[in-house]
Amino acid sequence: MKLGLDIHGVIDSNPESFAFMSQSVITNGGEVHIITGGSWTTELENQLKDYGIKWTSHFSVYDYLVNSGIDSIGTIQFPDGTIQKKFDYDLWDTIKAGYCKSNKIDLHIDDTEVYSKYFTTPFLLYKSSDDFEKISHTDIRKHM
Numbered sequence: 001m002k003l004g005l006d007i008h009g010v011i012d013s014n015p016e017s018f019a020f021m022s023q024s025v026i027t028n029g030g031e032v033h034i035i036t037g038g039s040w041t042t043e044l045e046n047q048l049k050d051y052g053i054k055w056t057s058h059f060s061v062y063d064y065l066v067n068s069g070i071d072s073i074g075t076i077q078f079p080d081g082t083i084q085k086k087f088d089y090d091l092w093d094t095i096k097a098g099y100c101k102s103n104k105i106d107l108h109i110d111d112t113e114v115y116s117k118y119f120t121t122p123f124l125l126y127k128s129s130d131d132f133e134k135i136s137h138t139d140i141r142k143h144m
């Protein structure tokens with residue numbers, strides 16, 4: 001199988017589980033594609049190696065758009081503090097879907113739900129334990 005994994009909000013929220021998953025897929029003859037929004041840097045690669053993540057390919061939406069020569073519309077800050085060029089959201093949100101389709105990915109795991117509307121590849125929406133902590137306990141009790 002070909003597995004697509006997002007980094008921010010997915011791998012970095014549960015590195016141990018995704019390290020195990022990535023190693024298991026590759027050991028069994030599959031492919032792991034790291035599909036991230038931010039630029040692919042040596043720092044990022046070293047972080048993934050520290051986590052124990054294994055991969056066979058990687059793709060950066062940002063690098064793809066920069067290399068395609070499309071004009072940026074300002075700057076954007078990623079969760080890790082990195083500031084990069086900002087691209088049109090409607091375009092940005094389609095890029096991972098296009099990559100997954102072109103590369104015949106079997107399953108992509110991501111925490112950004114808006115991307116899923118462009119996907120033809122099966123898309124697994126990931127919610128980390130951090131996401132659950134944002135839900136108020138008071139609100140939950142109201143529904144009990």
Ligand SMILES: [Mg+2]
Pocket residue numbers: 006007008009010110111112
């Ligand atoms: Mg993400």
